[in-house]
Amino acid sequence: MDIKAQSIYQEMQSMAAQTKMDLDQPAAIQGxxxxxxFADLLGNALDTVNSxxxxxxxxxxxxxxGDKSLSLADVMVAKEKSSIAFEATIQVRNxxxxxxxxxxxxxx
Numbered sequence: 001m002d003i004k005a006q007s008i009y010q011e012m013q014s015m016a017a018q019t020k021m022d023l024d025q026p027a028a029i030q031g032x033x034x035x036x037x038f039a040d041l042l043g044n045a046l047d048t049v050n051s052x053x054x055x056x057x058x059x060x061x062x063x064x065x066g067d068k069s070l071s072l073a074d075v076m077v078a079k080e081k082s083s084i085a086f087e088a089t090i091q092v093r094n095x096x097x098x099x100x101x102x103x104x105x106x107x108x
Contacts, residue, residue: 049089052082
């Protein structure tokens, strides 16, 4: 699993820029077609992080039970991958919450 936090962040920035341009042009009041795609992308990323964590847990349990096909390095790499993916997810969540707080603090 390859978490691309930078690409998610860039997509969020492009969506914000597009929204800003739409606000400058009041005649162009339309729904954002990429918002559903972003939700799908975020959902898929969360599912992938979850599956990575479950895979790491399964590998650790199999190694503890004496599975000869797994090495300690394989288990540790799987655990680190899931840990990094989880940390990236937390960072994206924090950025989204910060953006929400900024929007809520904007004067109307």
